[in-house]
Amino acid sequence: MSLSTIAPANPVEQFLRTDRMPHIWCPGCGIGTTVNCFTRALIDAKVDLDNLAIVSGIGCSGRVAGYVRLDSFHTTHGRAIPFATGLKLANPKLQVVVYSGDGDLSAIGGNHLIHAARRNVDLKVICVNNLIYAMTGGQTAPTTPADVITSTNPYGTFDTSFNLPHLVEAAGAVYVARWTTYHVRQLSRAIAEIFQKPGFCFIEIISPCPTLYQRRNKMGDGLDTMKYYKEKSKVKNGAPTSEVGLDKQGEIVVGKFVDRSRHEYRELLREQMQNTLGSRYVDPVAAECAESDHETAAGGCEEGLCS
Amino acid sequence: MNADPRGVLTGTHFIDGDHACCEGALAAGARFSAGYPITPSTEIVERFSSRIPTVGGTFIQMEDELAASIAIQGAVWGGAKAFTVTSGPGFSLMMEHIGYAVMTETPCVFIDVQRGGPSTGLPTLPAQSDMMQARWGSHGDYSLIALCPNSPQECFDQTITAFNLSEKYRVPVMVMMDEVVGHMTEKVIIPDAEKIYVEPRRHTKKSPEEFLPYEPCEDGVPEMVHAGEGYRFHVTGLTHDERGYPAMTPPVQDKLVRRLKSKIDSANRQIGLYETENLEDAEVVVVSYGITSRVAQRGIEMARARGVRVGKLRLMTVWPFPEQLIRTLAKRVTAFVVPELNLGQVVLEVERATGGQARTVSVTHAGGSVHRPEQILDAILEAAK
Numbered sequence: 001m002s003l004s005t006i007a008p009a010n011p012v013e014q015f016l017r018t019d020r021m022p023h024i025w026c027p028g029c030g031i032g033t034t035v036n037c038f039t040r041a042l043i044d045a046k047v048d049l050d051n052l053a054i055v056s057g058i059g060c061s062g063r064v065a066g067y068v069r070l071d072s073f074h075t076t077h078g079r080a081i082p083f084a085t086g087l088k089l090a091n092p093k094l095q096v097v098v099y100s101g102d103g104d105l106s107a108i109g110g111n112h113l114i115h116a117a118r119r120n121v122d123l124k125v126i127c128v129n130n131l132i133y134a135m136t137g138g139q140t141a142p143t144t145p146a147d148v149i150t151s152t153n154p155y156g157t158f159d160t161s162f163n164l165p166h167l168v169e170a171a172g173a174v175y176v177a178r179w180t181t182y183h184v185r186q187l188s189r190a191i192a193e194i195f196q197k198p199g200f201c202f203i204e205i206i207s208p209c210p211t212l213y214q215r216r217n218k219m220g221d222g223l224d225t226m227k228y229y230k231e232k233s234k235v236k237n238g239a240p241t242s243e244v245g246l247d248k249q250g251e252i253v254v255g256k257f258v259d260r261s262r263h264e265y266r267e268l269l270r271e272q273m274q275n276t277l278g279s280r281y282v283d284p285v286a287a288e289c290a291e292s293d294h295e296t297a298a299g300g301c302e303e304g305l306c307s
Numbered sequence: 308m309n310a311d312p313r314g315v316l317t318g319t320h321f322i323d324g325d326h327a328c329c330e331g332a333l334a335a336g337a338r339f340s341a342g343y344p345i346t347p348s349t350e351i352v353e354r355f356s357s358r359i360p361t362v363g364g365t366f367i368q369m370e371d372e373l374a375a376s377i378a379i380q381g382a383v384w385g386g387a388k389a390f391t392v393t394s395g396p397g398f399s400l401m402m403e404h405i406g407y408a409v410m411t412e413t414p415c416v417f418i419d420v421q422r423g424g425p426s427t428g429l430p431t432l433p434a435q436s437d438m439m440q441a442r443w444g445s446h447g448d449y450s451l452i453a454l455c456p457n458s459p460q461e462c463f464d465q466t467i468t469a470f471n472l473s474e475k476y477r478v479p480v481m482v483m484m485d486e487v488v489g490h491m492t493e494k495v496i497i498p499d500a501e502k503i504y505v506e507p508r509r510h511t512k513k514s515p516e517e518f519l520p521y522e523p524c525e526d527g528v529p530e531m532v533h534a535g536e537g538y539r540f541h542v543t544g545l546t547h548d549e550r551g552y553p554a555m556t557p558p559v560q561d562k563l564v565r566r567l568k569s570k571i572d573s574a575n576r577q578i579g580l581y582e583t584e585n586l587e588d589a590e591v592v593v594v595s596y597g598i599t600s601r602v603a604q605r606g607i608e609m610a611r612a613r614g615v616r617v618g619k620l621r622l623m624t625v626w627p628f629p630e631q632l633i634r635t636l637a638k639r640v641t642a643f644v645v646p647e648l649n650l651g652q653v654v655l656e657v658e659r660a661t662g663g664q665a666r667t668v669s670v671t672h673a674g675g676s677v678h679r680p681e682q683i684l685d686a687i688l689e690a691a692k
Contacts, residue, residue: 073384089339093535269365
């Protein structure tokens with residue numbers, strides 16, 4: 001009896017850099033669960049893995065890029081989105097995923113987040129929100145709710161936190177959803193869905209940090225957090241994002257909040273150039289194909305893009 | 308290989324340094340630029356945004372310089388040649404991503420049209436006070452390349468050189484212009500595309516199975532692949548091994564950082580471009596770069612008319628610094644005179660390289676205009692005493 005008969009290979013394993021295991025995430029951390037859902041979505045959405053790139057910033061969630069067997073970029077703190085913007089515009093055939101944390105994307109990277117949403121650049125942003133800066137030891141993030149003990153608010157937080165779905169909807173995202181790490185099937189479906197949706201898509205995943213958030217606030221461990229997510233989450237698809245803000249122990253509104261259509265950045269660019277320059281406009285994709293022929297460099301274009 | 312003719316505006320032009328720099332980038336094959344407006348550099352990307360849609364490429368105006376300086380690196384890993392353009396305050400914001408480009412060995416070009424600082428300083432007036440920032444501005448140990456044109460023609464020529472060097476050594480290359488060179492209008496000759504050499508990307512011929520993204524070739528520089536080619540590679544700003552995987556141990560750090568530095572330092576002679584006059588009999592050598600070299604030229608001529616044996620060394624490449632050249636000269640000259648539009652930056656390197664074998668005279672200027680030739684003449688006369 002072969003080993004594979006006894007223990008069939010985990011379908012997710014093909015997506016992982018198993019030579020990099022064990023990973024750095026703590027027991028009870030939700031990031032691994034999100035990666036599991038992400039890889040399931042890649043299978044379900046039949047994503048072409050050779051034309052998929054993943055870009056992360058810095059932090060615990062920023063390490064995702066290093067663990068998945070894809071073209072992957074671990075960039076600087078907060079700058080995953082502008083890196084991804086350059087990557088996507090220079091190589092539009094790529095499906096570009098930004099996978100990072102709440103501190104990275106909404107604090108130091110907050111300006112890039114709103115501008116990429118405004119431009120409607122075709123990026124799939126997966127934001128793991130553990131409500132804290134975890135990698136650096138549990139400091140207050142813009143997403144930390146009020147009255148939470150953190151290492152930089154030892155007497156409790158008091159300022160208003162960001163409601164990320166509301167922020168990115170206002171900035172122009174075409175798809176906005178929130179799930180928790182308890183909602184693994186819904187989350188996988190949501191991620192699969194954004195691969196079919198052109199434009200700036202944003203999924204917030206509420207995820208525990210048992211080591212630095214739950215424990216410091218006497219909220220139990222990873223399992224207790226799962227129970228909390230189960231009991232306090234309420235699915236409200238289409239809920240007004242202004243009403244989905246989070247507090248310390250209250251209800252977590254989850255679901256797909258925004259799913260709308262708007263021209264994606266490259267479509268708008270092409271249209272504008274064709275309207276103003278007419279036949280003088282040279283589409284970069286076509287130009288790149290011609291250049292690859294000219295240079296006979298490796299890794300050129302696929303047929304059909306050069307039409 | 309030769310330049311792609313679609314980007315080359317062959318002919319004789321009467322344009323300023325900023326515009327010439329843009330044409331240099333296009334000729335070198337730049338097909339992506341991300342920028343954020345800042346005087347006195349903005350004309351470069353204004354021209355690029357006007358030209359690129361008919362050449363086949365992309366310009367995007369980003370939300371800040373942090374975004375611009377990393378968007379270009381995303382574009383490079385997507386397969387494009389890319390650059391960004393800025394001036395002092397924006398250059399300060401780009402420092403982290405100069406470090407990222409060094410660490411990830413992302414070939415790209417940064418143009419800094421220098422203005423007076425610190426801080427907002429003199430937005431519309433010249434300085435050369437970012438020279439040390441270009442060398443040391445990002446944290447950590449590294450070497451990079453910085454060029455210093457002194458005319459619109461050189462803005463064109465050196466921008467091409469900058470792209471070529473960035474590809475050859477996989478390092479960010481700085482083109483250190485200044486407000487006067489950027490806004491000075493002169494004749495610029497753009498040759499036929501077939502007369503312009505363009506360094507191709509060091510794309511690997513290895514299969515994904517054999518390829519290690521950070522395994523250096525003999526010259527210390529690794530080969531490269533792009534996203535979307537099936538290599539499933541990883542790039543990180545963390546200390547990494549030859550697989551590109553994070554490996555944060557002292558031995559890996561030692562090997563990586565020493566290689567990043569030595570691939571540039573050991574090629575100092577191949578990289579360096581200098582213009583010299585009358586070094587053979589010189590008792591005094593004027594070391595200058597950028598716009599100041601043109602004022603220095605006048606000062607040198609005035610001194611020679613008075614019988615002083617003065618030579619000229621113009622640094623077209625400032626980093627890596629021509630240490631050996633200065634050291635050799637120091638053995639037989641009395642003094643070096645170093646005029647620059649700052650309070651003494653590159654002069655420190657000249658002084659260090661002399662090893663005390665010759666005097667060094669700094670001719671400082673806080674910025675806002677250029678030196679008067681008489682200031683340089685006086686320094687030469689003083690040095691020759």
